[in-house]
Every structure is written in structure tokens, then in C-alpha cells.
Amino acid sequence: MKNNPFRKRTGILPSHFTGRENELNELKEIYRSTKNGVPGHLILYGPKGIGKTSLLLKFQEEISHFDDVYPVKIPLIEGDFEDIYTLMIEKCSDSLGINVNHFWEEISSLGINIPFIGGISFSREIPKTSPAIAFEKILSMIYDKLESNNPVLILLFDDLQRIMGNDETMKILSILQNALVELNLKGKNIMFVATGSEDIFYKIQDKLDSAVRIFEPYLIGPLSYSEVCEAITIPIKERNVAFEEEVIKEIYELSDGIPYYMQILAYSCFEETNEQNKVTIAEFKKASTYSLNILAQREFKVLFSKSTTEERKILCLMAESDETILSYSYIKDNAHLNSEPSASLKSLVIEPPLLLRRRGFANLKKTYVFF
Ligand SMILES: Nc1ncnc2c1ncn2[C@@H]1O[C@H](COP(=O)(O)OP(=O)(O)OP(=O)(O)O)[C@@H](O)[C@H]1O
Ligand SMILES: [Mg+2]
Numbered sequence: 277m278k279n280n281p282f283r284k285r286t287g288i289l290p291s292h293f294t295g296r297e298n299e300l301n302e303l304k305e306i307y308r309s310t311k312n313g314v315p316g317h318l319i320l321y322g323p324k325g326i327g328k329t330s331l332l333l334k335f336q337e338e339i340s341h342f343d344d345v346y347p348v349k350i351p352l353i354e355g356d357f358e359d360i361y362t363l364m365i366e367k368c369s370d371s372l373g374i375n376v377n378h379f380w381e382e383i384s385s386l387g388i389n390i391p392f393i394g395g396i397s398f399s400r401e402i403p404k405t406s407p408a409i410a411f412e413k414i415l416s417m418i419y420d421k422l423e424s425n426n427p428v429l430i431l432l433f434d435d436l437q438r439i440m441g442n443d444e445t446m447k448i449l450s451i452l453q454n455a456l457v458e459l460n461l462k463g464k465n466i467m468f469v470a471t472g473s474e475d476i477f478y479k480i481q482d483k484l485d486s487a488v489r490i491f492e493p494y495l496i497g498p499l500s501y502s503e504v505c506e507a508i509t510i511p512i513k514e515r516n517v518a519f520e521e522e523v524i525k526e527i528y529e530l531s532d533g534i535p536y537y538m539q540i541l542a543y544s545c546f547e548e549t550n551e552q553n554k555v556t557i558a559e560f561k562k563a564s565t566y567s568l569n570i571l572a573q574r575e576f577k578v579l580f581s582k583s584t585t586e587e588r589k590i591l592c593l594m595a596e597s598d599e600t601i602l603s604y605s606y607i608k609d610n611a612h613l614n615s616e617p618s619a620s621l622k623s624l625v626i627e628p629p630l631l632l633r634r635r636g637f638a639n640l641k642k643t644y645v646f647f
Contacts, residue, residue, distance in 0.1 A: 281511035282543035289333050292510045295503035303335045310467040311428050317468040321476045322496035325536020328471035332432050344424040349432040357407050368418045411455035419464045433470035498533030519555040540567045587620045
């Protein structure tokens with residue numbers, strides 16, 4: 277079996293990265309401006325699987341060849357400000373090869389109260405500083421550790437939406453704005469790039485409005501047909517496999533140019549390669565059913581994990597039944613709920629992923645009956 281060049285998951289660089297020239301040029305332009313003392317800050321946003329993380333990784337890879345530049349990728353996770361400081365310090369010290377112990381000592385002497393990783397906190401008596409000051413001090417200290425003459429520190433925050441659910445950390449952008457402006461005034465060139473979900477700017481603008489004016493939104497769009505062609509044909513050529521043109525067209529149409537769906541479809545097509553090392557429409561048909569099932573199962577798992585006990589009873593009933601559609605009375609009689617099913621059913625209605633919507637639910641698992 278040939279080694280499959282495509283990716284079934286998000287969050288990893290593809291074996292062949294395609295397109296995004298404009299985005300990469302824009303990012304490099306901002307880097308140059310930052311180096312000249314006029315920093316720019318960008319928020320790359322777009323739907324799930326559009327390629328935000330990969331773009332960040334690609335930029336990090338390309339910019340690493342430039343002089344005096346220090347890119348650090350920080351994958352955000354839910355938590356409070358202390359978690360964000362910790363994450364930032366750990367990632368910076370890893371990427372920049374700075375000794376962590378020194379960092380913690382200096383930080384506690386700066387009056388920032390961060391629990392020490394080893395369990396002992398030697399900053400207990402120190403009063404808490406405001407997050408804007410804490411960010412400024414931490415970043416300033418990291419920046420001062422950089423060895424070149426006029427360094428540019430590039431912070432790459434992945435998945436900003438993860439910290440937007442928390443009332444405290446959702447103010448991160450206005451806080452960072454204060455810190456970044458102060459640092460710039462002190463001649464420290466720091467560029468900030470974040471990725472966020474499609475609705476991130478709604479979330480931010482609703483609550484903070486003009487407080488985040490230094491962060492420029494940049495919408496990441498789908499790949500074009502020729503980019504999808506390139507992303508598929510280059511890696512398969514290296515493995516002596518060919519996809520019929522019709523197959524590539526189908527993949528493009530089904531995926532709508534969204535790299536995540538394109539990768540899953542191409543992955544399953546590659547798995548079906550026939551004895552002549554080809555993928556024809558016949559192989560594509562088998563592969564697309566498999567891909568849609570992978571996606572359906574993933575969506576189901578996410579939905580199940582977020583559901584209440586009552587909602588889970590309905591989901592289990594749906595998963596166990598052979599029917600495509602379950603009637604209200606069937607659910608009421610068989611799910612053993614504590615109350616009428618209507619409230620739980622209502623909260624189970626979800627927006628299906630694009631790929632599933634386009635295909636209808638004919639060949640999907642019954643878990644999607646409640647769309
Ligand atoms: N320019 C590209 N060319 C080819 N494949 C790509 C490209 N960009 C992303 N991919 C692939 O598409 C998939 C999704 O990409 P990525 O994880 O970057 O998306 P994302 O927008 O960060 O997703 P999420 O919303 O889950 O965070 C990955 O498998 C990745 O390897
Ligand atoms: Mg991502």
C-alpha cells in the first residue's frame with residue numbers, strides 16, 4: 277500500500293501546500309513594515325477547515341529564512357489570563373531557546389502573579405498586575421532576550437475564538453492593543469497574527485468595537501479549481517498515481533474549494549486506487565461515501581460530547597435505530613426522557629457541515645435526521 281499523501285485532519289500542514297500567495301505576501305509586507313518600526317497586526321479568519329492554521333504554519337516556515345525574525349506559534353486553549361501567560365512564555369522559551377527557569381524568576385520579580393509550573397508559586401505575595409501591564413512586561417522581557425540588532429518578534433496565536441467564551445479573556449484584543457502600542461513606542465517591534473473562526477469579528481466587534489482597531493481582519497477564502505488540481509496532482513504524481521479529471525472536478529465541487537474537505541476526499545480516493553494506479557469515477561463513488569461517513573461520525577461525536585444527558589438519550593436512540601427518520605411519538609415512547617422531547621430536540625438542531633449539506637443525507641448515517 278502506498279503512503280497516502282493527504283490529510284484526514286485539520287491542524288497539520290499538507291504534503292503539498294497550494295495557493296495563498298496574496299495572504300503570504302500581505303503577511304510578509306506587514307513583517308517588513310514592523311521591522312521599519314510600524315508594526316501591523318492581522319486576524320486571519322474563515323470557516324472550519326479553510327486553512328487558517330496551515331497558513332500560519334506556512335508563514336512561520338517561510339519567514340524563518342529571513343534575518344532577525346523570531347516567529348512563535350501559540351495554539352490557544354480555553355483558560356484564564358494566567359493560562360495564556362503560561363502558554364505564551366512556554367512557547368516562546370521553546371521556540372527561541374530561552375531557559376524557562378530564568379523566565380519565571382524574572383517574571384515573578386516583575387510583579388506578575390503566575391503559578392509556578394512545578395507547583396510552588398514563589399510569587400504569592402506579589403500583587404496582581406492588570407493584564408495589559410502583564411502582557412507588556414512579559415513581551416518586553418521576551419523581546420529583550422532576542423539577540424539580534426533590530427529583531428522582529430512575531431506572535432502567531434492560533435484559534436482566538438477558544439478564549440472568546442470567557443468574559444475576562446474575551447477582552448484580550450483590547451488588552452493586547454494597549455500592550456502592543458506601548459511596546460512599539462519603546463522601539464520594540466512586535467507583530468501579532470491570529471487566526472479565528474468565521475464569526476470571530478462579530479464576537480469581537482459586538483463587545484469591543486473600536487477598541488480593536490489595530491487588528492486588521494483578513495478573510496481566508498476557498499481554493500480555486502486550479503489550486504485544488506495542483507494540491508491533488510503534485511503529491512499523487514510523486515507516487516505514480518493518477519486521478520481522472522472528472523474525479524478532480526467532483527472533489528472540487530463537493531469540497532467547494534475548502535481544503536479540509538478536499539484533503540479528506542482526496543485521502544479516501546487515494547485509498548481506493550485501482551490496480552492500474554488510477555482513480556476513476558467508480559473509485560471516487562466508493563471513496564466519497566467513506567469520506568462523508570468520517571465527517572458524519574466526527575460531527576456526531578462533537579455533538580454528543582456537548583449534549584446533556586436527556587439529549588444523549590435521543591442521540592443514542594437515533595444511533596441504534598435502523599430508520600432514517602424517527603417520529604416524535606417514537607422518540608417520546610422509547611427514549612425514556614423525563615419530559616416532552618421537544619426542548620431537547622430543539623437544542624439538537626445543528627448546522628451541518630457544508631459538505632454534508634451539499635450531498636443531502638441520502639447516504640449518510642441516520643444521526644443527521646434532525647437537521
Ligand atoms: N493551501 C493549502 N493547500 C493544500 N492543503 C491545505 C492548504 N491549507 C490547508 N490545507 C489542508 O486542509 C486541512 C485543513 O487545514 P487547516 O487545519 O489549516 O484549517 P483550519 O482553518 O485551521 O481548520 P480549523 O477550523 O479546524 O482550525 C489540513 O489537512 C491542511 O493540511
Ligand atoms: Mg486551525
